[in-house]
Amino acid sequence: MSQAAIDVPKGGFSFDLCRRNDMLAKKGVQQPSYRKTGTTIVGLIFQDGVILGADTRATEGPIVCDKNCEKIHYMAPNIYCCGAGTAADTEAVTDMVSSQLQLHRYHTGRESRVVTALTLLKKHLFSYQGHVSAALVLGGVDVTGPHLHTIYPHGSTDTLPFATMGSGSLAAMSIFESKYKEGLTRDEGIKLVTEAICSGIFNDLGSGSNVDVCVITKGHKEYLRNHLSPTPRTYVSAKDYTFSKKTEVLLTKIIPLTEKVEVIEAGDAMEE
């Protein structure tokens, strides 16, 4: 059998279903909405490195589908990346570049540079002309010092001392514009990032839940998952729900699971 007959893809997108889906669209079927991270993501440069921040809400239209998702993605040990936009795109694009960076490190035996990650990301996004809708804040510390960049879905990039992205970017930027100064200490930096994210959480409906922070300094990083939970749940009932009548079951089938048997290879029992 030829290799092509085996349906295991080698990579890249498949456009098999596009014609069918287009036909459905022409017949008046509404196109589906994807999971978005209507987001507040921020980053700033402080005296020893870079701090990234994000909220933790994922939405699908007006519905909150994940109250505590992770938006600060790992790129390399010294580089992290916040993602906003279509969740699948941000996840896929950062994962892909992260593995390219890992291979690059194996090849060169050096620490990855932030510009390398930046170039890989913008090349991918530009080649898809904005159809891969990922808006990113990329931050890291490499041999040339701390770096902070924003990347837009079409592939354009900015290099900034402080940056915000996502639907809550205006709310967060208002905090940065009024309070950011050069040479912030670590604690001041974390406080400012937290405040900017909180501004997004409270003033932007697409952002919410908790604050994630990632502090990257030379040779060290600290991922503060759920650094702050400004809106804890208040409606937990003290009494459990109880059901006076049991659920009516029509049929029950019990399949016992067999214990996993450890096979101990008995050296040369078969030989002779």
Place this chain on the structure above:
Amino acid sequence: MSIFEYNGSALIAMVGKNCFAIASDRRLGVQLQTVATDFKRINQVHDRLFIGLSGLATDAQTLYQRLMFRHKLYQLREERDMKPETFASLVSAILYEKRFGPYFCQPVIAGLSDEDRPFICTMDSIGAKELAKDFVVAGTASESLYGACEAMFKPDMEAEELFEIVSQALLSSVDRDCLSGWGGHVFVVTPTEVKERILKGRMD
């Protein structure tokens, strides 16, 4: 009309203490006309791993066949079953491959790891993973399911209690959705057994 509402579906997976439950409704419809009342949306991948596919039934079945193919290939090559986390990544990769012409399916994956740790996960139609610690829902009744589960869920439930909570959440939610219902299909998986139950529900 959204294509996700063509056949109608309700899916839910919930975590308990060293166990999990995955449940679906049993209706297959063509818009408002009911075609079948014993439809299976939840499939068993291996002993302790299940996948439910909500959305367009034709895509759900095609996707299921591709996933089983890839899982069998993995079994042959590796001589072991896939971990739930690995399987979730596989589903995500297969869905994202069709980023610009997706399958109209939203999967729910639930499994027990080798250390009997439950794993649940859902995705949108292009493979954005959502790993939850408590419960995940999908389908046309997802909005009501979110509400029901949010209120009823409690941590560390034993298998029987988990079954009761999942069943009640499912039945009460599908009663507020025209496109899903006609009873339920619940799997409760513990380290020792899989209990499959069919629920009686409203037939309207």
